[in-house]
Amino acid sequence: MLQLYSIENIIFALEIVGTITFAISGATLGLEKGMDLMGITILGLTTGVGGGIIRDLIVGQTPPLTFRNPIYLIVSIITSVIVFLPPVRKWIFSKSTLYEMLMLVMDSVGLGVFTVSGIQAGYAATSIHGVILLSFVGVVTGVGGGVLRDMMAGDRPYIFVKHFYASASLIGAIFCTVLWNNIDQRIAMTGGAAIILVLRLMAARYRWSLPKANPDRNTSDS
Amino acid sequence: MLQLYSIENIIFALEIVGTITFAISGATLGLEKGMDLMGITILGLTTGVGGGIIRDLIVGQTPPLTFRNPIYLIVSIITSVIVFLPPVRKWIFSKSTLYEMLMLVMDSVGLGVFTVSGIQAGYAATSIHGVILLSFVGVVTGVGGGVLRDMMAGDRPYIFVKHFYASASLIGAIFCTVLWNNIDQRIAMTGGAAIILVLRLMAARYRWSLPKANPDRNTSDS
Amino acid sequence: MLQLYSIENIIFALEIVGTITFAISGATLGLEKGMDLMGITILGLTTGVGGGIIRDLIVGQTPPLTFRNPIYLIVSIITSVIVFLPPVRKWIFSKSTLYEMLMLVMDSVGLGVFTVSGIQAGYAATSIHGVILLSFVGVVTGVGGGVLRDMMAGDRPYIFVKHFYASASLIGAIFCTVLWNNIDQRIAMTGGAAIILVLRLMAARYRWSLPKANPDRNTSDS
Numbered sequence: 312m313l314q315l316y317s318i319e320n321i322i323f324a325l326e327i328v329g330t331i332t333f334a335i336s337g338a339t340l341g342l343e344k345g346m347d348l349m350g351i352t353i354l355g356l357t358t359g360v361g362g363g364i365i366r367d368l369i370v371g372q373t374p375p376l377t378f379r380n381p382i383y384l385i386v387s388i389i390t391s392v393i394v395f396l397p398p399v400r401k402w403i404f405s406k407s408t409l410y411e412m413l414m415l416v417m418d419s420v421g422l423g424v425f426t427v428s429g430i431q432a433g434y435a436a437t438s439i440h441g442v443i444l445l446s447f448v449g450v451v452t453g454v455g456g457g458v459l460r461d462m463m464a465g466d467r468p469y470i471f472v473k474h475f476y477a478s479a480s481l482i483g484a485i486f487c488t489v490l491w492n493n494i495d496q497r498i499a500m501t502g503g504a505a506i507i508l509v510l511r512l513m514a515a516r517y518r519w520s521l522p523k524a525n526p527d528r529n530t531s532d533s
Numbered sequence: 534m535l536q537l538y539s540i541e542n543i544i545f546a547l548e549i550v551g552t553i554t555f556a557i558s559g560a561t562l563g564l565e566k567g568m569d570l571m572g573i574t575i576l577g578l579t580t581g582v583g584g585g586i587i588r589d590l591i592v593g594q595t596p597p598l599t600f601r602n603p604i605y606l607i608v609s610i611i612t613s614v615i616v617f618l619p620p621v622r623k624w625i626f627s628k629s630t631l632y633e634m635l636m637l638v639m640d641s642v643g644l645g646v647f648t649v650s651g652i653q654a655g656y657a658a659t660s661i662h663g664v665i666l667l668s669f670v671g672v673v674t675g676v677g678g679g680v681l682r683d684m685m686a687g688d689r690p691y692i693f694v695k696h697f698y699a700s701a702s703l704i705g706a707i708f709c710t711v712l713w714n715n716i717d718q719r720i721a722m723t724g725g726a727a728i729i730l731v732l733r734l735m736a737a738r739y740r741w742s743l744p745k746a747n748p749d750r751n752t753s754d755s
Numbered sequence: 756m757l758q759l760y761s762i763e764n765i766i767f768a769l770e771i772v773g774t775i776t777f778a779i780s781g782a783t784l785g786l787e788k789g790m791d792l793m794g795i796t797i798l799g800l801t802t803g804v805g806g807g808i809i810r811d812l813i814v815g816q817t818p819p820l821t822f823r824n825p826i827y828l829i830v831s832i833i834t835s836v837i838v839f840l841p842p843v844r845k846w847i848f849s850k851s852t853l854y855e856m857l858m859l860v861m862d863s864v865g866l867g868v869f870t871v872s873g874i875q876a877g878y879a880a881t882s883i884h885g886v887i888l889l890s891f892v893g894v895v896t897g898v899g900g901g902v903l904r905d906m907m908a909g910d911r912p913y914i915f916v917k918h919f920y921a922s923a924s925l926i927g928a929i930f931c932t933v934l935w936n937n938i939d940q941r942i943a944m945t946g947g948a949a950i951i952l953v954l955r956l957m958a959a960r961y962r963w964s965l966p967k968a969n970p971d972r973n974t975s976d977s
């Protein structure tokens with residue numbers, strides 16, 4: 312029973328949740344762009360495992376974990392195929408409030424999980440454990456899959472458009488690193504991921520946004 | 534004579550063919566986009582050596598082979614400059630049936646070669662030789678150069694638009710890995726590359742395509 | 756006093772100049788695209804440290820230096836925030852001759868510095884010191900941050916549009932490598948960077964351009 316709540320198991324379970332939600336976001340974007348089954352699966356897979364691959368390349372963990380332990384890859388492929396099934400895709404295209412809510416929550420969980428797992432990989436790979444460095448690795452891991460997804464699909468990356476996405480990841484990453492250095496790894500990872508989830512939900516509820524420069528100058532860009 | 538047909542020589546010859554054809558596809562896209570000689574060479578070079586560089590970064594072979602053995606790099610540059618020569622580019626822009634046929638065959642050879650060379654690099658780098666993992670490394674290597682080319686030129690990657698491109702690479706990759714584990718490396722690589730070539734030619738001849746979701750919803754996207 | 760002019764100090768000072776100028780170019784593009792403060796900072800950071808990260812991934816230096824020594828990262832972030840300040844951004848949007856001149860000079864310094872620092876990293880990482888290989892690593896390092904910036908912002912990379920940008924980097928890289936092998940490292944790096952700066956300024960002054968194919972065919976593309 313203690314085994315079940317080990318830090319490894321918690322991270323693994325959270326990473327699977329994150330992989331599923333990221334794969335859904337990639338496959339759904341593929342659907343919206345009119346791609347075929349293979350394109351949808353590639354985009355789902357890229358989004359699902361992309362953040363982890365970027366993390367592993369940066370910390371020098373080659374071949375990336377995705378290639379050693381195929382579970383993330385298989386989960387991403389199955390998720391993408393399920394998204395393609397007519398009843399599922401019909402429900403996705405309905406853009407119901409439930410769907411929008413679910414996607415917001417799941418995507419925020421994914422952002423939180425990959426941010427803290429990136430920090431964990433950073434701790435394992437380097438001997439200098441500064442807040443700035445580890446937070447940066449965390450954010451890159453958290454938003455990397457989504458950036459790859461948008462660049463491949465020809466959209467401007469989500470992180471430049473969606474207010475308080477990378478910002479939430481950054482705040483959670485700093486929180487996680489400070490707690491890690493001063494209290495406990497398990498509390499740090501759970502707390503960091505939880506803060507990212509809460510910040511994202513509050514940002515969506517209260518329509519938070521960051522300052523922009525001369526918005527009227529850039530009307531052609533929205 | 535036996536030396537000539539060694540597995541290393543066969544792979545090398547096939548990789549040179551692949552490099553030339555990928556460089557042509559990159560340089561031609563540069564021509565079509567109105568780039569100058571340097572832009573055309575950069576795009577030809579990226580397409581020619583990009584798949585191999587991605588493969589080497591993933592399996593942890595740094596600096597990538599391209600930087601140790603400059604032959605692929607030199608071949609890509611010379612190919613790009615030849616594509617730029619007025620008689621050659623005039624012939625390319627004529628879009629004759631012969632040109633289209635040649636490009637289809639050569640691009641399919643390149644896809645086949647880089648897919649199986651990616652699998653070979655995957656075998657050399659990891660001790661776990663599962664079909665899923667190795668196939669994935671193979672596909673990433675096969676389609677990577679073309680994805681970089683399209684992302685840099687501002688087009689949606691070919692693999693999302695061209696039916697049965699990544700799919701052919703995937704089927705050949707699985708075939709190659711299964712044969713490699715059960716029969717012989719040489720047969721596996723030749724057979725895998727050949728299957729990819731045949732699938733691509735049949736897909737072009739019979740206009741194969743994969744299922745798409747609600748194509749009428751996405752008319753603005755074609 | 757000698758210490759001050761050591762090769763390490765010269766490289767470091769030049770890299771900081773390069774990081775600042777690249778961060779300005781990224782943050783300014785973010786401003787022009789109507790991004791918020793976080794988006795502007797991400798784009799400034801990507802441009803400022805992107806070339807160095809690509810260089811380190813290619814030569815196998817993981818985690819990249821940026822993650823070990825946070826100075827480049829901090830400089831990029833501070834620069835991006837300063838660009839966002841109303842008086843600064845007003846001056847940038849004025850597009851005065853002084854601003855255009857400053858950006859040309861500083862961007863050219865950045866291109867020169869990162870090209871030669873890429874060559875230095877290439878020397879340290881490989882035992883084969885051929886001109887072609889090292890020049891290529893240098894050019895990739897020099898133009899990499901800008902290519903990442905443009906791909907993330909959804910623009911066609913600068914190197915395909917701006918005449919004599921990658922070409923200047925390439926000529927300086929070859930010059931640097933030849934001098935390095937035959938004379939002295941310090942002269943090679945200073946000379947290589949200086950040649951890139953001079954070539955860029957002359958190209959801007961005399962409007963150099965490379966041959967293009969059938970420009971009238973591609974009017975829709977400019």
